[in-house]
Amino acid sequence: MPPDPWTDELRLAPGGLRLRRPAWSDVAAVADLHAAAERARTGEVRTRTEDVRVRWLMLDGLEDVVLVEDVDAGHTLVGVGEYTTELDLLDEATVVHVEGQVHPAATGRGIATLLLDRADVRARDAATVEQAAAAVVRTTVVDGDDRARAWFTARGFVLVRHLLTMRLDLSEPAAAPSWPAGIATRRFRPGRDEERTWRAHQAAFGDVATHLPLTLEEWVEDRVLRDPAFDPSLTVLATDAAGEVVGLAVTRVGVEGAPEEGWIRDLGVVPAWRGRGLGMALLLDALHTFRTRGLTGAALDVDDVTIGAAVRLYERAGLRIVRRTDVVERLVATH
Numbered sequence: 001m002p003p004d005p006w007t008d009e010l011r012l013a014p015g016g017l018r019l020r021r022p023a024w025s026d027v028a029a030v031a032d033l034h035a036a037a038e039r040a041r042t043g044e045v046r047t048r049t050e051d052v053r054v055r056w057l058m059l060d061g062l063e064d065v066v067l068v069e070d071v072d073a074g075h076t077l078v079g080v081g082e083y084t085t086e087l088d089l090l091d092e093a094t095v096v097h098v099e100g101q102v103h104p105a106a107t108g109r110g111i112a113t114l115l116l117d118r119a120d121v122r123a124r125d126a127a128t129v130e131q132a133a134a135a136v137v138r139t140t141v142v143d144g145d146d147r148a149r150a151w152f153t154a155r156g157f158v159l160v161r162h163l164l165t166m167r168l169d170l171s172e173p174a175a176a177p178s179w180p181a182g183i184a185t186r187r188f189r190p191g192r193d194e195e196r197t198w199r200a201h202q203a204a205f206g207d208v209a210t211h212l213p214l215t216l217e218e219w220v221e222d223r224v225l226r227d228p229a230f231d232p233s234l235t236v237l238a239t240d241a242a243g244e245v246v247g248l249a250v251t252r253v254g255v256e257g258a259p260e261e262g263w264i265r266d267l268g269v270v271p272a273w274r275g276r277g278l279g280m281a282l283l284l285d286a287l288h289t290f291r292t293r294g295l296t297g298a299a300l301d302v303d304d305v306t307i308g309a310a311v312r313l314y315e316r317a318g319l320r321i322v323r324r325t326d327v328v329e330r331l332v333a334t335h
Contacts, residue, residue, distance in 0.1 A: 015109050016072040019118075022065045022080075027052050029077045030067070033103050040104035041145060051256045057228045059084060066118060068102075068111050078106035081115035085126050086212065093134035094126035095329075100139070112151065123332045135332040143324035157328040165323040166314050167261075167299045170291050174318065177281040177288070179238070180273070183246070185285070188235035193245075194220050197237060200245035204268025208303070223266075229254060236285055238269075238278055246273045249282040251289070255299050262290035264300040283317050301325075 022030070027049055034047035056065060059082065068079030081100040088095050098119040102111045116137070123135035139157070141149050179185065188197065198219045205211040214222065224230050229252040238247035250266040253259075264286055269278045290298050298319070302310045311321070 016070060017078070017109065017111065017114065018069045018071050018075070019066050019114065020069065022062055022067050024056075024062075026067060026077070027056070030080050033077055033080060034101050036103055036105075037101050046256055046258075048256075048259070050259070054228050055082065058226050066115070068114060070106065078103045078109075079111040079115060081118060083119060083122055085122060087130055087132065088136070088212075092132055093136050094123055094130050094132045095136045095138055096123040096126065097138045116155070120332050124334050127334045135334050136329050137332055138327060138329040141326045141328055143326065149326070152328050156330040158330065159326055160329050161303060161327045163325045163327065164302045164311065164321050165299060165325070166302060166311070166319040167297055167322045168287065168317070168319040170287065170295060170297055174287050174291070175284055177284040178277060179281050180276040180278050182241050183278065183281075184239050186237055186239070188232040188237060190224070190232050193237065194224070196245045197235075197248060200237075200248055200270055201266065201268060203270040204248065205266075207271065223250065234289065236282060236289075238282060240273075246270045247278045247282055249286045251286050253293065253295065258297065258299070260295055261297040261299055262286070262293070262295045264298065267300070279313055280317065283313065287317065
């Protein structure tokens with residue numbers, strides 16, 4: 001890939017700003033920046049130092065993060081951008097997902113534009129390397145952040161889908177799971193269950209339009225090796241009489257801004273076993289596990305592609321919608 005001019009640590013941006021690579025010692029300062037922005041926007045701080053550390057661990061490396069400093073203010077941190085790049089096989093496009101944050105005291109200085117420009121550079125370079133037909137930059141806007149929504153709209157971003165965050169207070173007891181006949185359950189066994197769990201995961205989500213097919217190696221890297229919160233005891237596998245995995249629930253302890261809550265990352269059932277109550281049983285089992293561990297709540301995200309049936313399932317278990325996040329994107333000229 002051609003050299004990225006935005007990674008030059010000596011490069012001065014307009015207005016006395018400087019872009020540089022982060023170090024792990026910057027995690028606390030980045031968390032403070034997020035907290036300042038969240039406090040100004042909603043009055044509620046959700047991002048902790050540990051949340052930033054976990055997000056960075058799940059990136060390919062710190063080269064996927066850029067910090068913006070105010071040189072004239074003693075190199076004070078005023079912005080951060082995190083970037084992930086993937087190849088969308090369905091649309092034959094390279095997609096760069098950018099999540100940026102600007103300190104509220106530094107808005108209006110072109111920092112968000114600098115971070116977005118870097119995403120454009122990455123998208124074009126990746127499209128060249130992959131010989132992709134198109135390059136896309138994608139980001140998210142939290143419901144209620146009208147200023148950010150207007151800013152992205154003015155720069156050609158359009159809404160492509162949205163995510164709903166659902167939550168349940170675990171203070172009240174819940175119904176026990178009722179497993180369909182012929183189903184056995186067990187916890188994930190590292191070193192033994194990777195391939196069969198991967199097959200079930202690909203089958204369970206294969207008919208979702210936004211699903212990105214993964215090889216076994218890619219799935220293990222994404223779901224197990226690169227996820228610092230992965231806990232085999234919190235991954236439940238439902239197997240049929242032949243021992244094949246036909247349903248799974250991948251969960252974790254702790255969500256961003258709420259370490260005392262449980263997070264349901266994946267809950268899926270292979271097509272042949274749908275409509276028999278297996279999804280509800282997996283969900284209730286996950287909620288029961290959270291309660292036995294002393295967690296106070298449970299949360300998950302629902303993509304609008306599966307919003308109808310999924311939301312109805314979760315609502316029957318008591319979860320309610322607490323936040324909407326819009327996914328917006330724009331095409332980037334590759335020539």
